[in-house]
Amino acid sequence: MAEVVQLSLSLFPSAYASSCAMCPIFTALFVIAAFLALIYVFLTWNFNYWKKRGIPSAKTWPFVGSFPSIFTQKRNVVYDIDEIYEQYKNSDNVVGVFQTRLPQLLITSPEYARKIFVSDFRSFHDNEMAKFVSKNKEVDKILANNPFILTGESWKERRAEVTPGLSANRVKAAYPVSQSVCKKFVDYIKRQLVMASADGLNAKDMCLCYTTEVVSDCVLGISAQSFSDNPTPLVGMIKRVFEQSFGFIFYMVVANLWPKITKFYTVGLFAKDVEEFFYDIMRKCIQMRRDNPGQQRDDFLNYMLQLQDKKGLDTVELSSHTMTFLTDGFETTSQVLSHCLLLLGRNPEEQTKLREEIGTGELSFEQLSELPFIDACIHETLRLFSPLMAARKLVTEPYEFVNKNGVKVKVYPGDVVIIPANAFHYDAQYFEDPQSFKPQRFLEVNGGVKKYRDQGVYFGFGDGPRICPGMRFALTQIKAALVEIIRNFDVKVNPKTRTDNRFDDTYFMAALKGGVWLDLVERK
Incomplete structure (x- = not known):
């Protein structure tokens, strides 16, 4: 051989x-x-997790899970959620989905959505984002004490501390500042019209200048010089606040694939230079107010200083608290204002109704608060372009859902349930002709906001105990600006602006794709 x-x-x-x-x-x-x-195998081994429990599961792919748009970024991820909702809303109360490889539940029942936010809040009182943001105030100075991020007792304590600073009396005290800024805003718009190109005015940038000025003045007692030719760096930094870094997005993906990483490693949501800028400006404003006791005024910073003396907060905690007012007031409010102007521009008859309601005389805070149509216009805008497109809630106590076929499924602390707010807002079953701007839906004679909140189909400011704490302040800002703009200008939509309500592909709030471009015509 x-x-x-x-x-x-x-x-x-x-x-x-x-x-x-x-x-x-x-x-x-x-x-x-x-x-x-x-x-x-690692990515897909548990894709039968919900089916084994008798719950239908949405189509799922390795690595991207049920929401491929997070990774492809060819469209806003809310459309992935909306499609799942539409597919299962008539047959199921809940449907299984996967965030990369982690099983989560998507709620398709308004009744359950309402329970999660309100009546059964105790079982869902934390937000999923809390899993990814460090609670160490040295790691994340801006968000360490933000009520949206905090959980359990920490959330209750911070919420109780922040809420009195946003009371009706304090918002009323800040209203003259808002009125003064609005007058400057109108002058600024007139100057911009002289230089405007054929594309019109960029409504988002214009409105962000306004919210930056009014919030920095009301909260910190300083001017950002937003309406000048030489604005302070505050304006540019605000534009970067909500630009999520690639590092944070990648960290969230890794954390969903390997949750244990959150126990020993975290990544800050904001870029370090942005964080340091805001921390530094807070520190300087606080010190300036401390050094000039004779210049005190009844604003939010003054309230926070009183809280510091009472609670013994250090500078980082105080800054983090104050940033809650700033971050909630800058971007979100400018988005709502710009889209409200867009919708009024598209619907001149509604714009005329609003102009008639506003009248020509100066409005007191009480008078502004009693204008039903302007409230309806804002809530209809929040329905169509909601800052909260989908709420992701952490389960905090065991809870049992019952599907329409009678099958029961239990979720446990640490699980995530998704409330598809945008899907409810655009569901013709609850809002007739949902793509159209119809403010009358929210008039009291038709049931008002309460009607839709009670049904569990409207979440413009969220709902329940964790409803947006700055809601009253934001509404006052938006209404004050609308009053002056509608009085002084006819709002028209520039042809550069798309005619549908298609959302930006990557932005985390509902923002019109391509931006909002307006032609404002000064009224004589």
């Missing part, structure tokens, strides 16, 4: 050598294939 082998090798030496050379390649390919197979 040995002789035969030896003879074969002598007759075919090149073939033997080639065979030996290929062995490492085949081994490497096998190792790579095995490794990829292991990854695939």
Whole structure:
């Protein structure tokens, strides 16, 4: 036998050598294939998690889970959620979905949505974002004490501290500041019209200048010089506050694949230079107010200083508290204001109704608060372009859902349930002709905001105990600006602006894709 082998090798030496050379390649390919197979199994092994529990599961892909748009960014991820809602809303109260490989529940029942926010709040009182943001105030100075992020008793304590600073009396005290800023805003718009191109005015930038000025004045007692040719760096930094870094997005993906990483490693939501800028400006404003006790005024910063004396807060805690007012007031309010102007521009008859309600005289805070149509216009805007497109709530106590077919499923602390707010807002079952701007839906004669909140289908400011604490302040800002703009200008939509309500592909709030561009015509 040995002789035969030896003879074969002598007759075919090149073939033997080639065979030996290929062995490492085949081994490497096998190792790579095995490794990829292991990854695939790791990513998909629990994709039958909900089916085993008798709950239908939405279509799911390896790595991207049920929401591929998070990764493709070809459209806003809310459309992934909306499509799942539409597919299952008539057959199920809940449907299983996956965030990468983590099982979560999507709520399709308004009754359950209402329970999660309000009546059964105790079982869902934390927000999922809390899992990804560090509670260490040295790691994340801006969000460490933000009520949206905090959980459990910490949330209750901070909420109780912040809420009195946003009382009706304090908002009323700040109203003259808002009125003064609104007058400057109108002058600023008139100057911009002189220089406007054929594309019109960028409503988002214009409104952000306004909210920056009014919030920085009302909260910190300083001017951002937003309406001047040389605004302070505050304006530019505000635009960067909600620009999520790639590092944070990647961290969230890794945390969903391997949740244990959150126990020993975190990544800040905001860029460090942005965080340091705001922390520094807070520190300077606080010190300036401390050094000039004779210049005190009844604003939010003054309230926070009183809270610091009472609670013994350090500078980082105080700054984090104050940033709650700022972050809630800058971006969100400017988005709502710009989209409200867009919708009024598209609907001149509604704009005329609003102008008639506003009248020509100066409005007191009480008078402004009693204008039903302006309230209805804002809430209809919040329905169509909601800052809260989908709420992601952490389960904090075991809870049992019952599907329409009678199957029960239990969720446990740490699980996540998703409330598809945008899907409810655009559901024709609850809002007739949902794509259209119809403020009369929210008039008291038709049931008002309460009607839709009680049904569990409207979440303009959220709902329940964790409803937006700055809601009253935001509404006052928006209404004060609308009054002055509608009085002084006819609002028209520039042809550059798209005619549908398509959302921006990547922005986390509802923002019109391509931006809002307006033609404002000064009224004589």
